[in-house]
Amino acid sequence: MATHTWTTEPAELLRVREGFSLADVDADAHPGFDGDKSSGTALLEEREQRLDELQERLFAASRVGDGHDAVLLVLQAMDTAGKGGIVRHVVGGVDPQGVDFAAFKAPTEQELAHDFLWRVEKRLPRPGMIGVFDRSHYEDVLIGRVRALADESEIERRYDAIIDFERRVAASGTRIVKVMLHISRDEQKERLMERLERHDKHWKYNPGDVDERMLWDDYMDAYQTAFDRTSTPEAPWYVVPADRKWYARLAVQELLIDALEDIDPQWPLADYDVEAEKKRLAAS
Amino acid sequence: MATHTWTTEPAELLRVREGFSLADVDADAHPGFDGDKSSGTALLEEREQRLDELQERLFAASRVGDGHDAVLLVLQAMDTAGKGGIVRHVVGGVDPQGVDFAAFKAPTEQELAHDFLWRVEKRLPRPGMIGVFDRSHYEDVLIGRVRALADESEIERRYDAIIDFERRVAASGTRIVKVMLHISRDEQKERLMERLERHDKHWKYNPGDVDERMLWDDYMDAYQTAFDRTSTPEAPWYVVPADRKWYARLAVQELLIDALEDIDPQWPLADYDVEAEKKRLAAS
Numbered sequence: 001m002a003t004h005t006w007t008t009e010p011a012e013l014l015r016v017r018e019g020f021s022l023a024d025v026d027a028d029a030h031p032g033f034d035g036d037k038s039s040g041t042a043l044l045e046e047r048e049q050r051l052d053e054l055q056e057r058l059f060a061a062s063r064v065g066d067g068h069d070a071v072l073l074v075l076q077a078m079d080t081a082g083k084g085g086i087v088r089h090v091v092g093g094v095d096p097q098g099v100d101f102a103a104f105k106a107p108t109e110q111e112l113a114h115d116f117l118w119r120v121e122k123r124l125p126r127p128g129m130i131g132v133f134d135r136s137h138y139e140d141v142l143i144g145r146v147r148a149l150a151d152e153s154e155i156e157r158r159y160d161a162i163i164d165f166e167r168r169v170a171a172s173g174t175r176i177v178k179v180m181l182h183i184s185r186d187e188q189k190e191r192l193m194e195r196l197e198r199h200d201k202h203w204k205y206n207p208g209d210v211d212e213r214m215l216w217d218d219y220m221d222a223y224q225t226a227f228d229r230t231s232t233p234e235a236p237w238y239v240v241p242a243d244r245k246w247y248a249r250l251a252v253q254e255l256l257i258d259a260l261e262d263i264d265p266q267w268p269l270a271d272y273d274v275e276a277e278k279k280r281l282a283a284s
Numbered sequence: 285m286a287t288h289t290w291t292t293e294p295a296e297l298l299r300v301r302e303g304f305s306l307a308d309v310d311a312d313a314h315p316g317f318d319g320d321k322s323s324g325t326a327l328l329e330e331r332e333q334r335l336d337e338l339q340e341r342l343f344a345a346s347r348v349g350d351g352h353d354a355v356l357l358v359l360q361a362m363d364t365a366g367k368g369g370i371v372r373h374v375v376g377g378v379d380p381q382g383v384d385f386a387a388f389k390a391p392t393e394q395e396l397a398h399d400f401l402w403r404v405e406k407r408l409p410r411p412g413m414i415g416v417f418d419r420s421h422y423e424d425v426l427i428g429r430v431r432a433l434a435d436e437s438e439i440e441r442r443y444d445a446i447i448d449f450e451r452r453v454a455a456s457g458t459r460i461v462k463v464m465l466h467i468s469r470d471e472q473k474e475r476l477m478e479r480l481e482r483h484d485k486h487w488k489y490n491p492g493d494v495d496e497r498m499l500w501d502d503y504m505d506a507y508q509t510a511f512d513r514t515s516t517p518e519a520p521w522y523v524v525p526a527d528r529k530w531y532a533r534l535a536v537q538e539l540l541i542d543a544l545e546d547i548d549p550q551w552p553l554a555d556y557d558v559e560a561e562k563k564r565l566a567a568s
Binding site for chain 2: 092095096101196200206210214267281
């Protein structure tokens with residue numbers, strides 16, 4: 001048994017609401033959980049079973065009858081904030097058959113020829129699945145804005161397009177959980193330095209990471225604007241302090257559990273005659 | 285530390301060679317490992333780290349420079365043999381970002397309008413990935429043969445088409461590991477009965493499972509023919525006794541480790557000036 005548990009649900013505490021200010025978030029804090037790394041890790045392990053059971057029910061419900069529910073976890077963050085660790089240590093705790101993982105890199109020429117949501121639409125999770133977006137359509141209003149990759153009116157258009165898109169996805173039965181992992185500028189420096197210091201981490205470093213780092217404040221502004229414009233009841237944003245990896249993992253795990261509990265998937269009833277099948281099987 | 289380890293590599297012991305006879309395989313045996321369930325489970329956990337590290341190296345090698353290597357695990361079996369458990373407990377031990385999972389169901393109308401390898405080609409793992417096929421193109425010479433879903437000359441053609449296809453895939457850098465999980469007819473009956481007896485397992489049962497079970501001997505003949513015709517040096521078959529789930533998982537884990545050790549992926553060298561980047565980062 002874990003010695004500590006949540007004092008307040010992260011779905012409540014970390015949700016972006018009217019008046020939210022990213023500048024006021026302490027990336028080093030661990031709101032709602034007053035334990036330390038070791039009790040946090042213990043709770044992560046304990047809650048893995050709950051997440052696992054809920055995921056299996058979600059999957060089962062989609063296989064028989066008319067289960068249309070799915071979950072979409074959108075992960076956005078500055079480099080090194082720990083998206084990979086979330087995928088590995090939180091999502092990695094459930095059955096890989098129930099996970100649709102999609103990483104969005106810089107768009108290809110073909111993707112650029114389409115509307116920015118074209119490639120995203122194709123990767124939406126099917127019913128019964130937990131979809132995970134490692135970066136997403138939000139890049140098109142983050143780096144898109146900071147680097148002026150599209151003109152201003154196009155960027156403006158995108159916020160509304162995102163709201164319409166996400167409303168439609170939610171209406172089709174997909175719970176959308178949008179997470180920004182928030183690290184401090186100092187913590188990022190340390191983590192990038194570690195990648196430079198370890199030969200088994202060199203492949204994770206890209207000189208472009210420092211270029212983007214130089215534009216830190218512009219990125220924070222772009223995130224704030226994205227929150228202001230696109231945190232809706234159907235697709236809320238959560239800002240998760242991420243200087244402590246154990247806390248960020250614990251919080252995202254709980255956000256996923258919360259979304260699944262909201263769906264409350266049930267084991268589907270047999271669509272065949274169970275007793276008749278027992279007899280047929282016994283005779284076979 | 286696990287108390288028991290492999291006495292002989294499963295890649296050696298379980299490989300289908302000239303003269304192999306499926307009828308002679310004891311589904312309840314645990315060749316090459318003389319421990320029991322508890323020591324087997326301990327070893328599974330211990331070896332997970334090795335698999336995990338090799339997978340990360342494979343992934344890293346593909347991101348920088350010219351790593352073209354990938355692994356493709358093909359899983360075939362009669363119903364209930366434990367494909368799902370392999371995915372969950374063996375493949376589930378590595379980073380989900382490095383796994384491409386594809387389940388092949390009965391082909392759609394669109395798929396049927398193409399050659400049987402069309403849908404398979406599309407799901408081949410990209411460089412750096414571990415691809416997992418839950419069922420595969422072999423269905424087209426298994427149920428395809430047993431149920432006469434295509435005429436005899438077409439089924440005959442497919443064996444050679446498969447050999448050519450797999451040779452091409454192997455030549456492009458993908459290690460192909462084809463596994464048949466072999467359970468006994470009695471064990472299958474027990475496992476199906478359990479699905480009928482537990483309401484949380486009803487969704488896993490399908491009356492069609494018993495229909496296929498009635499054709500057990502025809503399926504074993506179709507498997508034997510597939511082994512005779514398609515176990516090649518580039519894409520060998522392994523028959524894994526699977527009445528004991530713990531053994532099957534341990535064996536498939538080791539087959540994956542063996543394939544990855546054969547690739548021997550290395551951490552890629554930095555394609556940037558590490559010392560210059562340290563200075564640039566420090567100043568940022």
